Amino acid sequence: MSVELRNVSCVYAPGTPYETRAVTELSLTIRDGEFAGVMGKTGCGKSTMIQLIAGLMRPSGGQILLDGQDINGKNFDRDGLRRRVGVVFQFPEIQLFETTVKRDVAFGLRHFGWTEEEKESSVREALERMGFSYEAVKDKSPLGFSGGEKRRLAVAGVLAARPELLILDEPLAGLDPLGREALLTLLGELNRDGTTILMVSHDADTLAEYADRIILLKDGRLFRDGPAAEVFADYDALKDNGIGVCRVREAAEALRRRGWEIPAGTVRYGQLLDEIAGRWRQ
């Protein structure tokens, strides 16, 4: 699913002493099937942007188009939007509430008019994708699982609707290394199967590894937008603006200063290793 923001602005609590401009005249396009990473300091408008795209907030100005249709337009199908756009919020484990895992994962499917078989197969697939055995967990209480497992259950609850656009807000925060790896692998798979992914993270290395494209926000405006190699190459600008730097990029920079010829676009771990191995052999 393609996403287009046209001159989008969003103001909180207008006309009160608490008025804040969260997003200002933001324009960008995310192509169908893309894996886009979003970065920026706390308060830069990332979360607001996500909520605007998911139709959970209305912009104060501008338009948001999904597959070319204005989501705040009169005839837009909101229920369809809920199915086609999945959102994994920060610490999504808090949204679990049902008596059984099966019911919780199927919660979102109630209003989509699916048959029981369709629902069940979708729930099974989502749970198995998240590394659970459907038969083993379906009748357990979702609240009895560990923190990392609950996170995966919550993500399953979002995947069950088979969204075409998956938005994730800091999905890796607080996960153990294995959980991180598993979630990232899954996101890679979903993306290969055609799901458009928009992921917010503070972890530049992970985004450099997985995302086709990096969107940097600063004070509610677009600051940088392009492939990781290009965006992270501008090392000083990122550092000066308090945006996490890419460690691989940092290492490459340090090697360059010591006289190694490492290309400026080296942002992935594998890339850096190849470069080093290449120089070594020479």
Next chain:
Amino acid sequence: MNRLPAGLYQPGDSVVHRLDAAAKLLCLLLLLAAVVNTAAPAGYGVWVLLLALLIRLARIPPRTALASAAGLGWFFLLILLMNLCFYAPEQAWVSVWIFRPSSAGLLQGLRVAARVFLLLVMSNVLMVSTPPLALTGAFERLLSPLRFIGVPTELAAMILSVAIQFIPTLLEETDGIRKAQTARGARFDSPNLWEKGKAVLPLLAPVFVAAFQRADELSLAMEARGYRADIRRGRKKYPPFRACDWLALSLCAAAAVIFIIIR
């Protein structure tokens, strides 16, 4: 969605904002006593005018001041209907099953609705013009004489201030959960009452779980920093009332006396 919750403190520099919080709280109590004792319909007209004056003095936008009563239309209608049908059955115009509407009931309904409206808006003016911590300080100060008869006022004030401080956090969390469930396909905005009722559970269950978790963590954090309920804590010294505080108090007291005598 982008609006603020009713009753949220809004910084300002009006006469009302600058009054001592304890004095304001006492004023509110006096005014409430006066409102509850008003019987004549004309009296309520006077109250509405006084309230408008107060909102003007506090320089609060009328929309903000009325926010606490807005959206309670159904509640007011219910009060009105209940009183209309059950207040004075012996003077009823007609009698249909258990319903006995009367003009005395109608009058009483209007009176009660007006009282509730005035109570809500007056309390809201206090909330909007006073920082929450000043308000809990005022509670502690006003309740402190009770400690001589063994009431744990410090504890009560601590509980109150913690509770008040967590309101914004809980509201924010509720909003986050509402959005997460909406994104999953829950319908909170359905005009269908049955759908609306069903939508409460996915919201309430997580909010409660989170609130208990938070309370647990907070009590541990407080104990880790040496808080103990059975040891007396240092007490804050409050400045004495100034001339304007006494003036406001005497005005409210005068209003209370006048309305209670005249009714």
